[in-house]
Amino acid sequence: MSIVRENLMEVKNYSPYCGNWQSWCNNPRMSFNGEQFVCPKCNFITEFPKRFIKKYKQKWNK
Numbered sequence: 001m002s003i004v005r006e007n008l009m010e011v012k013n014y015s016p017y018c019g020n021w022q023s024w025c026n027n028p029r030m031s032f033n034g035e036q037f038v039c040p041k042c043n044f045i046t047e048f049p050k051r052f053i054k055k056y057k058q059k060w061n062k
Helices: 003-010 050-060
Strands: none
Touching: 003 050
């Protein structure tokens, strides 16, 4: 499991940095939209597997 996935599952209210490394947005923290994490500046969307998102939502009651 990646560090980001581990943090998402173990650290309450953790959110990953934007993954759009070519972006002008300077990689802010992303927010969860109920399905994936989205960058508030450039709208980059994560592509976590549905199985992982299901576990994340169950863990944190999202």
